[in-house]
Amino acid sequence: MNAPIEFDYDAALAACSRGDQHALRSIYDRDGRHLLGVALRIVRRRQVAEDVLHDAFLSIWTRAGSFDPGRGAGRGWIYSVVRHQALDAVRGSGREVQADADALDSLGAAPGADDGIADAFERRQDLGRLHDCLVGLDEAKRSSILYAYIDGCSHAEIAARMHSPLGTIKAWIRRGLRALKECMG
Template sequence: MLETTHRGTSRGGDAERRVAADLQRAAGGDHAAFAQVYDATSARAFGVALRVLRDVAQAEEVVQEAYLQVWRFSTRFDPTRGGAVTWILIIVHSKAVDRVRAVERQARRDTIVHASDLRNRDDDDATFTAVHDRWEATRVRRALAVLTPAQRESIHLAYFDGRTHVEIADRLGLPVGTVKSRIRGGLRRLRDELAD
């Protein structure tokens, strides 16, 4: 029997089934299962975000937001309606498209403000959306600020640099279990801070 790992993303059916099973366990609060979902899908998720946004920093932010949403709404995943990897990548793509639209709205609003003092209902909607987006970004920054420096560093390496737990452990000179604990603890604190 072949031994498999959760590192990297495989297009095979076995890998898809593992991600789906891990996602369902994560829906029950299993942090280790969520870490395995992340390890198996994060590189592809970052690739999707980067293709849409064409900006590394924004892609990193979108992937982080997407995985927070995956964690919070993992109970909504229904394997009868599609694959787990596809479900995750749809969330990432949707958040990336939302970010593009927000940037476009901001650019349009700046142009309108400089070109004319006339405002219409669409401008008011765009203003509301921009204020809401800024509020959300502020909430995320505040949530990240409550993490320990070690948790922040581990989450940054995992979510923003796309490194696996093993790569992070090698880079930081730590046991893999310590890295996983830092990431799980950080995600738990982020979830609590961002809870409605």
């Protein structure tokens, strides 16, 4: 029995840079649902995650020529494109408040709901402050924290993704969390 053939992401990206649409399709067929999961964990809404994935694949197609195998693995580069696209979508929504009809009804329907409204308002304010504090961090600390707390990556996985030593990743997370705590103070 033959062993399964390992997918060559680097070769697929090189083929994309030459205009081979089948190569892009093979990346999508192989990893599309996992990449959708990455986007969904960050943006938290299926429709937005699907839009993110679409935009990420357009970016992969147009920027495949900029991939440098000497700087990292092709698979990591692809996942990185999706992750950055999702983070950009979150940043772009900025202060936009999303609420469905049930949530709006529950805020104003019950007598004494004012406490719930005040709590919801306070949570929304805290999220806005957190966003502002995250934006204030340097890219390395912010990315390390987001990998850990949004993507659920271990320190070792973050080190591999960011091509940095494990100790450095731990220090970035520790310092970044300390800065967030001070900022949120």
